[in-house]
Amino acid sequence: MSLFARLKTAAADDWNAYIDHAFVRGLGDGSLPLASFQRYLVQDYLFLIQFARAHALAAYKSRTLADMRAANLGLGAIVDVEMNLHLRLCERWGLSAADVEAAAEHPATVAYTRWVLDIGMSGDLLELQVALTPCTLGYAEIGRRLAPQGVAALPDDHPYREWIGEYSGDAFQQVAVAADAWLDDLGRRHGADARFDELTRIFAKAAQLEAGFWQMGWDAGR
Structure with a gap:
């Protein structure tokens, strides 16, 4: 097993509570209230700004060029792919990039992102990647679950078709494959077996914070 x-x-x-949240x-069946998605989308944009910093921190913590390139792949996926998706969707309901960036961070956003940055500052590269993994690989897994036959199989009028297509699509799935392989490589080089209990605690906490982030969005539509 990886x-x-x-x-x-x-x-x-904790993992199942995250990937199977209401x-x-x-999102999958299209019943998510628009208010929930809108709050999530704005907050996730702010979240990604901080996660981009975390990937840049991973590059700083890297001691090999190969690790720097792996960290840069994750950074590029955020800055050049995910954030652009968020802005495209926000523009559909009249919010510009400046509007989104001026929004206040929700406590759930602050709690998750600053925790990850703290793990990165206080720990090593392996610990930081374990903290980041539930986001990257979790979204890839969710994308596959929501579009098992590909996004083309979803109805054209599905309200969240574009979001699902981004995370189920080949580009993001390849980023996830690379992140999975890099985590294995880091684990071998940094003694993951001897540290597994502590790494599990970090991973579980990140999954809990991901579920809390979904809940933040969910609450806006209730």
């Missing part, structure tokens, strides 16, 4: 698969198994309850199910 390190990611072992961490998922060890933190199964927010995710609402």
